Amino acid sequence: MNIEGNDHKSRLQLVERMDLALHAAVKAGHEIMRIYKSGEFGVELKADRSLLTLADKASHRIILELLTQSGVPVLSEEDQQPEYPLRKDWDCFWLVDPVDGTKEFVNRNGEFTVNIALMQNQTPVVGVIYVPVTQELYVGVQGEGAYKMETDKTDISFVEMKEQGLKLPIAKDQSVYTVVGSRSFMNQETKDFIDTLRKDYPNIEVLSRGSSLKICMIAEGKADIYPRFGPTMEWDTAAGHAIVKATGKNIYQLNTGTPLEYNKQNLLNPFFVVK
Numbered sequence: 001m002n003i004e005g006n007d008h009k010s011r012l013q014l015v016e017r018m019d020l021a022l023h024a025a026v027k028a029g030h031e032i033m034r035i036y037k038s039g040e041f042g043v044e045l046k047a048d049r050s051l052l053t054l055a056d057k058a059s060h061r062i063i064l065e066l067l068t069q070s071g072v073p074v075l076s077e078e079d080q081q082p083e084y085p086l087r088k089d090w091d092c093f094w095l096v097d098p099v100d101g102t103k104e105f106v107n108r109n110g111e112f113t114v115n116i117a118l119m120q121n122q123t124p125v126v127g128v129i130y131v132p133v134t135q136e137l138y139v140g141v142q143g144e145g146a147y148k149m150e151t152d153k154t155d156i157s158f159v160e161m162k163e164q165g166l167k168l169p170i171a172k173d174q175s176v177y178t179v180v181g182s183r184s185f186m187n188q189e190t191k192d193f194i195d196t197l198r199k200d201y202p203n204i205e206v207l208s209r210g211s212s213l214k215i216c217m218i219a220e221g222k223a224d225i226y227p228r229f230g231p232t233m234e235w236d237t238a239a240g241h242a243i244v245k246a247t248g249k250n251i252y253q254l255n256t257g258t259p260l261e262y263n264k265q266n267l268l269n270p271f272f273v274v275k
Contacts, residue, residue, distance in 0.1 A: 014126075017070050018158040021094075021116045021128040022139065024066040027154045028059040028114050029132035032099060036108075036132070043106060051102040052078070059098035059114060067094050067116070075263075077235045084265045092120050095262065097235040101211025103184050110134065111183060111210030117238035122263045127242025129212050137161070138168075138216055140243030146219055169221030169247045177201035180223040182230070183210040189229040189271075197225070215240030218274045219247050226274040229254070234267045244274060 035041065035055040042054035060078035067074050075081060076096040087093070094116065099105055101112035110133035118126035129138040139161055140146035149156075149165035172178075179194055186208070198204055209217060215237065217223040237260060241251045251260045254271040 015158060017072070017118055018126055018128075018139070018141065019156075020066055020070055021118065021126060022137070022156050022158065022161075023154050024063045025114045025116050025128045025130035026137065026152065026156060027066070028062045028098060029130045029135075030152070030154070031055070031058045031062055032105075032112075032114070032132045036105065041106060051106060053099070053102060053105060055105060056099045056102055060096075063096055063098055063114075063116065067096070070094075072118075075235070077233065081267065087263060088265075090119075090263065092118070093263070095119050095124070095235050095238040097212075097233075097239075100236060101213075104210035109183075109210065111213055113211045113213060113216075115212055115235065115239035117235075117242050119238065119262055122261060124238045124242035124245070124262065127239035127246070129216060129239050129243065131213065136216075137165075138219065138243055139165075140168075140219065140246030142242065142246060144246065146243050146246035148216075148220065168219050168243075169249075172221040172224075176203050176205050177225075178205045178207060178217075178223040180207045180209055180214045180217050180226045182214065182228070183208040185230045187230060190227055193227045193229065212236065212240045215244055215251075215274055218249055219243045221247075224275065227254075228269075228273070229271045232269045232272075234260075234262050234264070234269060237269060237272075238262060240274075249275060 032055045044052045046052050056078050073093040078098050097115040100115045104111040114130040116128045117124045125142040127140045135150045135152050137151055138148050146168040147161045147165035214226045218226055251272050251274045
């Protein structure tokens with residue numbers, strides 16, 4: 001999806017949607033930080049035993065209010081997901097995780113993000129990830145590249161990010177092979193996978209990060225591979241998937257070696273590797 005290659009109307013529409021996603025992510029980040037600093041999280045347990053806080057709810061409301069202006073359906077973790085027969089023919093929709101890394105939010109380690117992806121034909125073509133604590137904003141667009149900048153501007157635009165942001169990936173020290181894993185989830189399968197990598201890469205560094213920051217590290221070039229052998233949902237990966245794709249990398253299903261698929265009947269992701 002090269003913006004310059006689209007017809008004028010489609011190009012304007014895509015740019016408007018990208019900017020809307022950027023605005024929504026930063027604005028939601030502001031409200032998340034207000035709650036984060038207050039210390040009043042209002043933690044609840046959802047039916048699947050995952051955590052829900054006031055920040056998740058507030059971020060969802062802000063993002064939904066803005067994204068619905070696009071006229072494109074929104075599929076959010078913190079909303080009732082439409083049944084598969086209602087969404088299976090969506091050719092364009094938003095896929096949103098209002099707070100990715102709620103456990104990290106509650107633990108107050110700062111490693112949580114706002115994730116917004118624009119999906120076309122079941123593929124993430126635009127990804128926006130915002131880190132409220134550090135004010136780091138990532139965007140990736142198919143055919144246009146990926147960029148990062150620090151900002152708290154709610155009116156930030158994609159054009160500004162291209163002009164003022166850092167283009168990804170960044171050059172990395174190739175003498176060290178860096179594996180990034182989940183701060184909250186490191187099982188035996190993951191450890192065995194890392195041990196297997198040591199045969200080809202004896203000088204391995206293993207880092208831990210929360211939320212979609214792991215995918216951002218791959219996009220930035222700060223890490224070489226991220227194996228995930230545990231449960232994730234489509235909204236956990238879609239925004240990051242668009243960003244890594246824009247840098248020439250991808251998220252591959254472990255069993256098939258093909259890229260992750262989206263808008264499946266079951267929104268649970270299979271195990272995967274980002275590289």
